Amino acid sequence: MKRTLLALLTAALAAHAGALTSQAAAEAQARAILPRLTLDDKIGQVSMAHVFRFTEGGRSAPIRADADATFRALQPGTLLNGGGDAPQPNTPRGWADFLARLDALGRANNPQGLPAVFGTDAVHGVNNVPAATLYPHNLGLGAAFDPALTREVALATAQDLRALNMGWTFAPVADVGRDPRWGRYYETFGESPWLVADQVEASVDGLQSGGVAATLKHFAGYGLPSLGMDRANAEISARAMHEVVLPPFRAGIRAGALSVMANSGSVNGVPVHASRTLLTDVLRGELGFGGLLVSDWNDIERLITTYRTHTDLVRAAAASVNAGIDVYMVPNSVEAYQNALREAVQTGLVSEARLDEATLRVLTFKARLGLLDAPLAGSGVLNDHRDLARRAAAATLTLLENPAGTLPIRKGRVLVTGPAMDSAAIQLGGWSVNWQGVGKGNVPDVPKVATLAPALKAAAPAGVTVSALPETKRPQLLTAAKGVDVIVVAVGEAPGAESQANNPALSLPDGQITLLRDLLATGKPVVAVLMAGRPLLLPSDIQSRLAGLVMAYLPGTQGGAALADALYGRAGFPGRLPFTWPDSLTQVGLWSDRPAEGAGETPLPLYPLGYGLDYTTSVARDLTVTPAPDGVTAQATLTNTGEQAGTVTVLLRAGLPASGALQAVSRPVGVLRATLKPGESRAVQITVPHERLSSWVGDAYGPGTWQLLPGQYTLSAGDGKATLSLP
Structure with a gap:
């Protein structure tokens, strides 16, 4: 079909402005294309390849000169990057040009001129791009209990994504966080299903109002792993599934989420990627989801290698596709999956009608994003969202202890120390430049971050003097401590993601516990600022002697500036805990909506859901x-x-x-x-x-x-x- 130049320009402008095509119009476009696709074309459309399949050396590098041949061989319908995998240079302009080039290659070499839609993990801002503004992780936004703020953050993220030619994010996490030992706990909005539902709805609305497809993940039950381990089996009753797990997903689907990602783990012994009950009967039948269902990373292969529930890739592919998976995130072994799916269709293990259904959903998804109308034309220029990041961080901060009114600090000498006082890595947490956090993996870039020690110095009011010493200089630090009025010590977890971020003991590293004890031994008031993705258990001799305890979560780019405002009393502490803080490991599993035990006992946590102090009452x-x-x-x-x-x-x-x-x-x-x-x-x-x-x-x-x-x-x-x- 020929289109006038005016029509093309109009469509391009609409896509750039973030307008999503209506479902009816998008499906009509998709249905017109589907009959023209061959079996291999359709198999390509339901395959997701890593962008490094098209770069020099299969790494962060320019696109290969022969990348067009790879497109013709794979015919991928979708592309992704791993957490932190990036083009070179890893700049906004670099991303926009890189994805525009891949878009053009897809249109030139894929069947029917179909572009390959790109998806990425933008979970607290455009977190793979060092120049982008990063916001508090979801757990912190949950502490703000302000869905309007969550929507604002999501909309700002969408604006930046569109500028970089990214139209699909694997966010938000709709899992309910019930075990703080779990490595993805900080990616949840908290423990309470209906309160999490409000945040998920706001996030979906913000992203898609900005023209970016949201992905609800991980359907379903991923947030209830046994032993607090990532990708573990979850034993979930029908009652818990409906009352705890499903409400946030239902809210996100009602908000119009265009895609859902399947749970990498298993429920009641059945890998979710092979569960037709969950992925079709519940997701599509009960919840009414009509969009695109994508697998998680390499999880059909895991049916063979990890779960050992299927003997070969043909049977695993058939089981997953028949269960409801539309697109397989098969980053590196695309050919093997495509061969397996082709055999499954040709031998009748997967019907052509089911493949057509999945392909139609992919095409409709692209049409809703405007990709079937015009090529990508992102500006490559990010907006300045630092004010929003500072407001967001300020809204999350939760004051847990202030027994003698040490805070706010209005006069005197302040000594600031601790591993988190000037650490972009700790302050940002996982999924920041690299999926394991700043300084991890193959991405050396460190973003500009307003950290605590410089912010306390720069923002000190009249009558307050601030000095800073690293905890590694212990003799000098303890000597300096004798001459100050207040010690602010910033402690926290090293960044991490997924299983690498599991914390089975809910503890700080031993060295930080020693640091806190050494500082308390000086007799000076010690205010601890905790940057962490979960509640952590402090020894009682520390917990009971602190002059102040602030939960900062993982506050993002402007976290240090927001903390300085709160510690000096220029702002308060509006945050409230979005989870129950246990007083020991034996209380893991104590939630605010847990029924009384059979003996009628109701254990009391250290801090309940919704707890938080402020400078007012x-x-x-x-x-x-x-x-x-x-x-x-x-x-x-x-x-x-x-x-x-x-x-x-x-x-x-x-x-x-x-x-x-x-x-x-x-x-x-x-x-x-x-x-x-x-x-x-x-x-x-x-x-x-x-x-x-x-x-x-x-x-x-x-x-x-x-x-x-x-x-x-x-x-x-x-x-x-x-x-x-x-x-």
């Missing part, structure tokens, strides 16, 4: 609840009872009627939040949908159903409590 009173058409409207009066402005954040919880199964004492169902001046009160209301008050009703085995049970519901927020009967 607040109260929530006068809670009222009234029926709404599809839910319950709750209203409470939030009051700042202190002498400084602050953000009041209160979790709304619901106690449900008896269902025949164990119920949470109170289920978090929403958040009441307001920023208030000293003494100010404000009535805040939210509507809680009926589904958040529903129960999965059924026996230990056998069928179950969602039901809004008749009976009395008790809602609570702060000091307020109210009841009503439903339905």
Whole structure:
């Protein structure tokens, strides 16, 4: 079909502006192309190759002169980079030119002139590009309890992605974080399903409003691994699947997420990549997902090598495709997969109709991104999002201890130390330039980061002097400590991702524990700033003697500047814990919605979900609840009872009627939040949908159903409590 130059320019401008093509128009485009594709063309479309298949030496390097031949051989429908794999130079312009060239090669050498859509992990900003702004990881955004902020961060990320010719990100993580030992815990928004759902919905909306396809991952149950180990088997009942695992995915699908990534692990002994029940019956049937389902990295091969559930690649490919996988992320051995899938189709293990279905979804996906209308034309210029990154980091910061009012620091001599005081690697965490973090792997670039020690020096108010010494100079450090009024020590975890970031002991490195003890032994007030992707357990002799404890999570590019503002009292600590902080390893598995144990015991954590202090005090009173058409409207009066402005954040919880199964004492169902001046009160209301008050009703085995049970519901927020009967 010939198109006028004006039509092409119009389509290109629309794509650059971030407008997604409607589902109906995109599917019509795709259906017109599908009949023209051969069997091999379709197999190419459902294969995802690594971009290094087209670069010199298969590494970060320019595109090979004969890359066109590789395109003709593989005919890949999709491309990706590994976490941190990048072109040279790894600059915004370098990325835009690199992907534009690959786009052109695809159009010139793929069947029907089809471009290969590129996907990447942009999980807290465009994290593979050193020049890009990086935001707090999801766990920190969860602590802000502000979906509007999450949407703003996602939209800014999408704008940068489009500028670099990237239209597809493998984000957001919709897994619920329930085991802090797990290496991907910091990629979750927290432990509470319905509160995580709000964040996932906001992230999808922000990304796709910016013209970037979001990917909900990892469907389903990836966030509940046994022993806290990555890619482990999860034993999940039907009740837990529906009440804990699925709500964030349901929210992301309702928000219009264009793609979903399958869980690399297994559920109840069945690898998810081979589970038709999860990937088709639940995902498409129950949740109504109609978009593209992509595998995780090399996970069909793992059915043979790791899980040993299938004997060869032909049977593994057939099992995964029949289960529901549309696109296989097969970064390096594309040919082997394509040969296996071809044999599976030719021998009847996979029907041509199923292959057509997967291919149609790939084509529709590309059409929705505007890729079938015009070539990529990203500007190669990133926006300056530092102010947003600073606001985002500031919103996450959570004050856990301040027993003697040491904070804010308004006068005196301050000594700052610790391995995280000037470390971009620790402050940014994993998935930062390299997937394992700054300084790891084959990517030497270190982004510009506002770290804590320089920020404390630069922002010191009149009457405060700041000095900094590394912890490696222990004699000089301890001597200097004797002459100061406050010691700020920044500690944290080394960066890591996936299994390399597992922390089975929930501990800081031994050297940092020794550092804290040495500093406490000076008798000076010690304020610990923790940069970590999970709650960590401090020995009691340290925990009980700290003059201050701040949870900074992994705060991103502007984390140090935001921390300086909070420590000096120019800003408060609006963050609240998005998880339950255990007081020992034996409490791993203690969540805010865990039912009482059989003996009626309810262990108390070190800090509960929603905990956090500030420089002001607040109260929530006068809670009222009234029926709404599809839910319950709750209203409470939030009051700042202190002498400084602050953000009041209160979790709304619901106690449900008896269902025949164990119920949470109170289920978090929403958040009441307001920023208030000293003494100010404000009535805040939210509507809680009926589904958040529903129960999965059924026996230990056998069928179950969602039901809004008749009976009395008790809602609570702060000091307020109210009841009503439903339905």
